[in-house]
Amino acid sequence: MSSKSQDNDDNFEGQSALKEELNKKIKEQKVLLDELSNLKKSRRVYIQQRNSNIFFLADRSQTLGSCKQELDSMKKDLQDM
Structure with a gap:
């Protein structure tokens, strides 16, 4: 196998790993949004x-909005890959 072919394989594997990681983060963000959306109005929310x-x-509403923006950003990044 040529060096150029090896580089392309490595690049493809690296990009595939990045996509998998981004998909995982998107799923986590969706769960976070669902959890925030289903909280009672009187519940407190803390950010780290x-x-x-x-x-x-x-x-709570500001945190929910910023989480939605972050999810949209992640989805856009995934589409751009």
Whole structure:
């Protein structure tokens, strides 16, 4: 097998792995959206501070909106691959 053919195979496998990882994240995001959508209005929602173990009280509707935007972004990235 030529070196160029090997590079194409490696690139295809790498892109396939990226797609699988993105699909997994999309599924996780969908579950998160369902969970947030089904919460009672009186329930509290906390978001985690990036790169730490600190959580802050957040507005449920704002959190739901940002999760929807993130899901849309992930779907767009998957289509662009």
